[in-house]
Amino acid sequence: MLRLAPWLSIAALAIAWEVFARSGAVTPFMLPKLSTVLARIGAEAASGELWQNLAWTLYRSLTGFAIATVLGLGLGFAVAHNRVVRWLLDPLISVGFPMPKIAFLPIITLWLGFHDLSKISMVVFDAVFPVITATIAATLGVERHLLWSARNLGATERELLHEVVFPAALPQIMTGLQVSLPIALIVCIVAEMKMGGVGLGGAMITASRFADSPGVFAGIVEIAVAGYVLVKVMAAVRRRLLAWHPEATAPSTV
Amino acid sequence: MISVENVSHTYRPARGRDVLALDDISLEIAPREFVALLGPSGCGKSTLLYLIGGFLPVEKGAIRVEGAAVRAPGPDRGIVFQHFALFPWKTVKDNVRYGLQKQRLPREEQEKRAQQFIDMVGLKGFEESYPSHLSGGMKQRAALARTLAVEPKMLLMDEPFGALDAQTRSLMQAELLAIWHRTQKTVIFVTHDVHEAVLLAQRVVVMSARPGRVKALVDVKLDKTDPHLVRSPMFGEKVDEIWNLVRDEAIKAQ
Amino acid sequence: MKYLPLLLLALIWEAIVQLGLISRDLLPSLSDVASAGWKLAKDGDFWTNGAASLWRGSAGLALAIVIGAVLGILMAWWRGVEAFMGPLVEALYPMPKSALIPVTVLWLGFGDGSKILLIFLGCMLPVTLAAYNGARSCEQHLVWSARSLGASRLRVLIDVVVPSALPELLNGIRSALALSFVLLVSSELIVARKGLGYLIGFLGEGGLYDAMFAVVLVVAFLGFFADRLYQYVADRMLAWRD
Numbered sequence: 001m002l003r004l005a006p007w008l009s010i011a012a013l014a015i016a017w018e019v020f021a022r023s024g025a026v027t028p029f030m031l032p033k034l035s036t037v038l039a040r041i042g043a044e045a046a047s048g049e050l051w052q053n054l055a056w057t058l059y060r061s062l063t064g065f066a067i068a069t070v071l072g073l074g075l076g077f078a079v080a081h082n083r084v085v086r087w088l089l090d091p092l093i094s095v096g097f098p099m100p101k102i103a104f105l106p107i108i109t110l111w112l113g114f115h116d117l118s119k120i121s122m123v124v125f126d127a128v129f130p131v132i133t134a135t136i137a138a139t140l141g142v143e144r145h146l147l148w149s150a151r152n153l154g155a156t157e158r159e160l161l162h163e164v165v166f167p168a169a170l171p172q173i174m175t176g177l178q179v180s181l182p183i184a185l186i187v188c189i190v191a192e193m194k195m196g197g198v199g200l201g202g203a204m205i206t207a208s209r210f211a212d213s214p215g216v217f218a219g220i221v222e223i224a225v226a227g228y229v230l231v232k233v234m235a236a237v238r239r240r241l242l243a244w245h246p247e248a249t250a251p252s253t254v
Numbered sequence: 255m256i257s258v259e260n261v262s263h264t265y266r267p268a269r270g271r272d273v274l275a276l277d278d279i280s281l282e283i284a285p286r287e288f289v290a291l292l293g294p295s296g297c298g299k300s301t302l303l304y305l306i307g308g309f310l311p312v313e314k315g316a317i318r319v320e321g322a323a324v325r326a327p328g329p330d331r332g333i334v335f336q337h338f339a340l341f342p343w344k345t346v347k348d349n350v351r352y353g354l355q356k357q358r359l360p361r362e363e364q365e366k367r368a369q370q371f372i373d374m375v376g377l378k379g380f381e382e383s384y385p386s387h388l389s390g391g392m393k394q395r396a397a398l399a400r401t402l403a404v405e406p407k408m409l410l411m412d413e414p415f416g417a418l419d420a421q422t423r424s425l426m427q428a429e430l431l432a433i434w435h436r437t438q439k440t441v442i443f444v445t446h447d448v449h450e451a452v453l454l455a456q457r458v459v460v461m462s463a464r465p466g467r468v469k470a471l472v473d474v475k476l477d478k479t480d481p482h483l484v485r486s487p488m489f490g491e492k493v494d495e496i497w498n499l500v501r502d503e504a505i506k507a508q
Numbered sequence: 509m510k511y512l513p514l515l516l517l518a519l520i521w522e523a524i525v526q527l528g529l530i531s532r533d534l535l536p537s538l539s540d541v542a543s544a545g546w547k548l549a550k551d552g553d554f555w556t557n558g559a560a561s562l563w564r565g566s567a568g569l570a571l572a573i574v575i576g577a578v579l580g581i582l583m584a585w586w587r588g589v590e591a592f593m594g595p596l597v598e599a600l601y602p603m604p605k606s607a608l609i610p611v612t613v614l615w616l617g618f619g620d621g622s623k624i625l626l627i628f629l630g631c632m633l634p635v636t637l638a639a640y641n642g643a644r645s646c647e648q649h650l651v652w653s654a655r656s657l658g659a660s661r662l663r664v665l666i667d668v669v670v671p672s673a674l675p676e677l678l679n680g681i682r683s684a685l686a687l688s689f690v691l692l693v694s695s696e697l698i699v700a701r702k703g704l705g706y707l708i709g710f711l712g713e714g715g716l717y718d719a720m721f722a723v724v725l726v727v728a729f730l731g732f733f734a735d736r737l738y739q740y741v742a743d744r745m746l747a748w749r750d
Contacts, residue, residue: 007595008592008595009592009593009594009595009596010595010596010599012592013596029614030614030615087513088513089513090510090513091510091511091512091513091514092513092514092517095511095514095732097735098686098731098732098734098735098736099689099728099729099731099732100686100689100690100692100693100727100728100731101728102690102693102694102697103693103697103705103708103724103727103728103731104724104728105697106697106708106709106712106720106724107720107721107724110534110712110717111534143339145335145337145339146339146341148307148309148327148333148335148339149333149335149339149341149400150341150352151309151326151327152307152309152327152328152329152331152332152333152401153329153352153353153356153400153401153404154328154329154353154356154357154404155356159356164341167341167343168341168342168343170343182602182604185604186604186605186606186690187606189604189606189607190606190609190694190697190698193606193609193610193694193698194697194698200607201606201607204607204609204610205609205610205698205699207610208610208611208613208614208699211614213614216610216611216614217611219607219610220603220607220608220611223603223604223607224599224600224602224603224607227602227603227604228599228602228603230602231601231602242343243384244342244343244344244384244385244386245342245343245386246342246386
């Protein structure tokens, strides 16, 4: 009974959708039948349109995410280890974190144009913050006795950094990355919606301009699946990298 | 072998007032001696251990090991912490090998020596386990093996059995004595448990409540190899004698 | 002072533009932005747009908080609900909430309604999840103590479970607050005829870059101050904690 349950609720939702759409309580425009939406997705897949849009969105969001990861790790370590860097960047980080950075999109397009560079830059700008804060917290939070034990056994300062600090900080850093990836996707889609063109976001906004209701719903399902898969992949990566960790299960997708 | 000369130590937290933890401590410890540092919470016994270990800087006074001043942590003064401080991302074998790796021994030699010490502490069969899969007692054995593997001149033990349940603690105490008899190392053992101090040590340094001073030095001339030691009247008398010295300090520390 | 680097940044900004290192077309000087901002503040338009944004954001967020919190706590209280909702939540959580922008427009057009609905739908999930986790983590022993002291099941819910859930719930609301800003600004940038996000786009298209920069900064700092204010209030509410 318990094993059936996950699929049960999603299946129930799907059935409810279809039934409700067919009932006539709402117009097909407001809520197209699930079967219509799925058919549309199938058509987009067959024509290649789906794959093209997906590829562009993934390219932009994942590139931005990768850059944000490297940048965030680097800056995070620097802040944790260097007083001057910490003094300089701390206020920028704490002020920048809660800001709706998407508001800067028009400035970024002013500077960098309307192509992939600006979309990727916007993603980096948003996605880097959770990585930096997680890296700082993780690095500073490494248990002092672990560091002392390593020094006691003969480790040099440099060895400490990559043999002890990095693995000890990894769980929390991974959590930061797991927070950052969905942000990368959200921001990428917003940027695509604003600028139009190819990509899942662009396709959806075009559909809405043409009042193409099945197209809009198809987009929602496609993006939802893409997001879901990415989160699952990250969770699997976490499990492999952190097989030694006491909480050897992935954290809930909170 | 170890001489502590007029050492004082003050903690200067970022927020709050300075705390004088140790006040003009002087102590001499002979080679192969098993010494217990005993006192109530906050008396600075761990602080003294960390100073000898080189984890905290000696600001006032001097600490010398075989004539040379202590400047930094090193494998000559092996440390064992209460919460084990095992590297959670390494297996038991890799943990124990760590210090040997730092000594740049050939891989084969590392493996051989590591196995030797893993066997000595009774963890044979658990070489490939991760710390998160081990019980408290097993973790402490692993930590002990890791420290012993680098063949330190002395063992600095910071309430190593404090996190274990009473039965495991009892077993570990017996094992530690056996290992001490076999390896003939100098041991400095921090504890707040009078019973444990009398059981293990040849000499007990009773410390006062904060700021820590040496209140008394008590010789414990009992036969440690006697399996019925704890039930002998001499043991009971010694415990009483020391407890009387500690009681006032313990009350002050409340 | 802790925020001194920001001041330095502002000075560097002004300097590099005044020294001609960057073209004024790309980066208006800080002083230009400030004076454009001042002019805007005197202009009624800024305030009407601001009011529209404020209304949309608050309404959507308030709905998300109230309904989300109640839903989350109920989910924790009735285990059957959890078994059913769990996989749904897990499936819906990773969906980028911004994907809902086109559909809310489809349903409710370009006005306030679509924004409020968007923020409500998008922000409800973090609040629900936080309320749920918070209520779940309520120690069994607290509940038992209350029952043995004579509390009914409903009173236990109100007197024990809700306060226990509060720290986590407040944390979830903080995330929802940040998300509401993002969704509000995003939707106003793309599909609106009013609001601060719309104003940014409007000024940009009109080439009034110094005013555009001013509004961008206002919006960004509004997000920052909202978070700080929220933290202050939340900390007071949790004063019993430490």
